[in-house]
Amino acid sequence: MNTSPALYRRSLRVLLENQQPGGAYLACPNMPDYRFSWFRDGAYIAYALTLDGADVGAQHSGVMDAQWASAGRFHNWCADVVNRRADAVARSIERAKAGAPPIFEDTLNTRYLADGQAGPAGWPEFQLDGPGTWLWSLWQYVTCTRLRPLPAAWAQAADLVARYLAALWQTPCYDCWEERGDAVHISTLGAIYAGLAAAEHLLGVDFGQTRQAIRAFVLDRGLTPHGELAKSVGLDMVDANLISVSVPHALLPPDDPIMRKTIARIEHDLHAPGSGVYRHLEDTYYGGGPWVLLALWLAWYYFELGDAARASALTKWAEAQANATGNLPEQVNDRLLAPAFYAGWVAQRGPIASPLLWSHAKYLIVRQRSLYGPASG
Ligand code: BGC
Secondary structure (H helix, E strand, O other), X not given: OOOOHHHXXXXXXXXXXXXXXXXXXXOOOOOHHHOOEEHHHHHHHHHHHHHHHHHHHHHOOOOOOHHHHHHHHHHHHHHHHHHHOHHHHHHXXXXXXXXXXXXXXXXXXXXXXXXXXXXXXXXXXXXXXXXXXXXXXXXXXHHXXXXXXXXXHHHHHHHHHHHHHHHHOOOOOEOOOOOOOOOOEHHHHHHHHHHHHHHHHHHOOOOHHHHHHHHHHHHHHOEOOOOOEOOEOOOOOOOHHHHHHHOOOOOOOOOOHHHHHHHHHHHHHHEOOOOOEOOOOOOOHHHOOOEHHHHHHHHHHHHHHOOHHHHHHHHHHHHOOOOOOOOOOOEOOOOOOOHHHXXXXXXXXXXXXXXXXXXXXXXXHHHHHHHHOOOOO
């Protein structure tokens, strides 16, 4: 398929221009509640720039380019955020190993200021998918750039995060939509699984037993009565975030029968034909509209599966959501699941976030897949 050169250029600009001097990426520059940096969003942004940088590098004799430099700065920033909290993270690991519930102050936050301080209180901060996705993204960067040896600060942070995730993986936490803090979410387990796999490659440490335990838990406790992956343990419901369990987190391959069933239900419940993809059927955030980055995530899945036709249709829809400036929003406000909630969110937070850097990152990732086919690792 032909992607849009203009949206490619705009996406690159949006990502690079909204990186702060210390390396943090703002989730969205013009929505006050999103002028922070999330490990989750940033991990995908850094991955998009890593892939794009490899492309540019290949065309310019491997010269270090803006994309790789930017992704490297983000990884530095993450490592610094973690290392500054080394004592607290170590206390969380010890408590979890002793079977005690975590103390909130000792857990990693989700939303940070550009200087690495935690964002204002009152946010659902305890989320385990972000650190897992960061480890995965860091490994992608190190593999792609062939960076050796691993900088000491990165190794220290990766080791802390991996041991933190290995100790806390069964602890209920907020999911990647920052909802349902009292449940264990299957997409979160996928991110932790991927993070531990990445740590094995990065550090040469064996987390195989924990990864197998997570996989066994997902297959035993993480399915709906119909055999799809469940949004959370005990829920007969899918969430579009379950795509990540396969792509990119590789707990299941894209053509695994459970994954295919899960995607079929996501298609049925959450993908309005000719439109984007909802997060889940109970979504009320900004009225619960279809999300651009989820349409692109499903496209990414189909590219990995080798179904370019479906992937292209979703990508085209996502491209059509860019405004006149070329900015991609978080979600769109047609076909809302819960229209009565829309105005309340606009009053509280302002218009739907746009440009959302994570949407632009997903666009760059999908563009790479459309050019080069499935990833090998
Ligand atoms: C989403 C998160 C995201 C954050 C920043 C929230 O509304 O639920 O997934 O990380 O916005 O983009």
